[in-house]
Amino acid sequence: MSVRLILVGPPGAGKGTQAELLCEALGIPAISTGEIFRRHAKAHDELGQLAESYTSRGELVPDEVTNKMVAARLAEQDAADGFLLDGYPRNLSQVAALDSMLGESSIDAVLSLVADDDEVVQRLLGRAAEQGRVDDTEDVIRHRIELYHAQTEPLISVYRERGILVEVDGMGGIEEVAQNLVSELKAFLTK
Structure with a gap:
């Protein structure tokens, strides 16, 4: 299935586990900002060194650096036919950057x-x-x-207004939540 998705949820809601299961079911790559950061750091490339200059001081990597890393990852061949973003966007500034990268209507x-x-x-x-x-x-x-609510809930509102938000109860068992995600997504995409 060719689909472009974003997965959001509070810490402890099982995003990483669910992203992996959903991507396996849909045949698309899971794109995690944490994994992107680790990959660039391991490669010691320009973006990795720049990100590390912040994290080594205990600071958050600025949006500008994160946006460049995500743009580079989305340009890779395996993401051409769909992807699931996990951990991005995290704030309204990153929503605007993603819209600029892909176009406002390109997230399914x-x-x-x-x-x-x-x-x-x-x-x-x-x-x-x-x-x-x-x-x-x-x-x-x-x-x-609290940080999740303060930073992420505003972007959830943006996507709700665009009519592309699908809310799923994240508190069941792993398999139950995975099945609900797939069925809710399929129902949403076929309406």
Whole structure:
């Protein structure tokens, strides 16, 4: 299926897992900004060195650098017939940059994993305990969720206004959520 998608959802909603499953089902690449950053850093290319100059100081990579990395990744052959963006865009500035790269009407659907904040906190605390991540305290997790609401909800509103937002409950089991994503997406694309 040739489709251009964006996947959004709060921390702990299972975006990475669902992106992988959905892309496998649809035969399109998952394009994650985290993976793009790691690839450029490993290659020690110009964009990787630029990004690392920020992350090594504990700063966020500026939108301008992220946008260039995403544009380069979307220009690769495997993305020509569709893709799923995971972790991009994260703010309204990046929405405008993506519109500039692709054209405003070129995203087929934005899949939003909807999750209850308190359930997500419990899920992430459980994951932190399993993985021995002592820095993932409840306060830290709640702060990440607040940042998500502040930065990402405005772009969800943009895509809702464009009529391409598909909301799916992200709090079921992995297979259940995956099946719901596929069925909701197919229903949306065939309407």
